[in-house]
Amino acid sequence: MTIPVGTTVTVRVPASSANLGPGFDCVGLALGVWDECTVTVAESGLLVEVEGSGADAVPRDESHLVVRTMVTAWQHLGVPTPAGLHLSATNSVPHGRGMGSSATAIVSGVAAAHALAVRGGVLAAEELDLTAINAIASALEGHPDNASASVFGGATLSVTDAGEPLPRTRTVPLRLHADVEAVVLVPETTLSTHTARSVLPEVVPLATAAANSARTGLLVHALTSAPDLLLAGTADLLHQEARRPSYPHSMALVDALRAEGLAATISGAGPSVLVLTQGDRVADVRRIAEQAAGWQVLTPGVPERGVQLV
Template sequence: MGLAVGTSATLRVPASSANLGPGFDCVGMALGVWDQMTATVTERPGLVIEVTGSGAGEVPLDENHLVHRTMVTTWQHLGVTPPQGLHLSAVNEVPHGRGLGSSATAIVMGVALAHVLAAAGDARDGAAGEGPLLDLGRVNALACALEGHPDNASASVFGGATLSTTDGDRPWPQTRTVPLRLHPEVTPYVLVPEATLSTHTARSVLPDVVALPTAAAHAARAGLLVHALTVDPGLLLEGTRDLLHQEARRPSYPESMALVDALRAEGLAATISGAGPSVLVLTAGEEPGRIEAVAGSGATPWRVLAPGVPERGVHAVSDTL
């Protein structure tokens, strides 16, 4: 099956914060910072990519662009022939390399765009059926498999907060994602530094083995995290305490860990956002002034965001079918 010239779709995908302390590789939260991309099948052969905002001048503008690579992989998975001509136009807000899920956002964008364009082709051929053009379950399954771990990807697919488990080996592990109904008082703040850190670098310092007592205590903290997020925000400080990954990564982002320590000393539930170096603070209605005061007391400048948690994840802005 091919894609008809003129088929076009515009999607938005939210940023995300992963782990939230002890929810390593399984808990994620969507953040109201958005990437938007329009994909159009063109009559003129070749690939044209335009990027404004975050990543402009840095990301590749050819077949190596992560969204495009993901679209091609998705079409192969669906048995769809990639178009000879394709135009991608991106407006990005999600900061790159700062632990806010920019890679997962790109992968979710690519999987979703490929599905929407393929479904639009089915609609033209009279085979669309009654279902929506964007099947979030299918998007989540493939995006998590391509990303390698489901925390960021699932939050960007579904919005809100999510808990995911993965079974099976590559290339197509199976992911189950369930929504977490956030307590209405839970409010995220994100402190973003100028420095960047690649996920690969952050993961390279993690130990292969942890002691059984540490693993048991960490599992208990992960359960407490879910309870604090959904039932009792008064337990966020305890529930966000990590025993598995942050200390091992401390040399990779010392300024971030110093800020986490300072915030937690003030009773604020701070944790590294994803692989860092951004810092996530989960509050139960505190004013941001306390967070800004602690962040401003050190030598490192921090940009404080209050993005909120969007209730929906990837979605279509407009379609031309």
């Protein structure tokens, strides 16, 4: 059974920041910057329309990430791919800035594919089965930090175990302390995740891994219960220093912010900088960013819900 022609859905998905310092590939935070797309099943052919961030650079054919993701999601769901699709996307999440734009697109594609199959009567489930969407999206993204935050909203901690046909992703929502505020400092330059990951060492000393694990535990406690520990909880020993040559200006800004007691980290693969602070110190973040010059300051908020049907 195929999804009937004319079936349509619109989904909104938030941006995200990953790692938050030591939580490499496992801790994510949703950010209140949203991509939205409408997908309609057509009789035949493919029409892709894109506006907003990255519109001049993304493809308009079957290689578009949302389209590719929908096809793969239907394969995992056992649903035939429709003969025709019309995708209309409006992007607000900056591309190549460490704000999870690829994860946002992947979650959009999985959620749209799932909801279309349910609305079309091909799949018996809730339109937004967040656990199923998270499993597929995390597997396609390759790690669950960004994807899980975009699926569930808020702050998330995820662990992935081997499984068939997909790895098993377990995501625990974290109740973010009410005083924690996220500030994102976005540069004009971009950096691909592939490039950022290519410089990471394949092996780290046991003492480093143990110390970073302890920091991750402290990070979770700081996020949920003790914001005064965020500076210590966001200290990273695994990935940021290895990537310093890839984003020297970002690391210089992180150094300047942390020197003034502000919990600054690289956002995801960079080059944006995430600062987790309390409201009375946002002005300090702005002042330091202005002194560095060339940084857009965003205070997007942290949405409590992730992917949504409009």
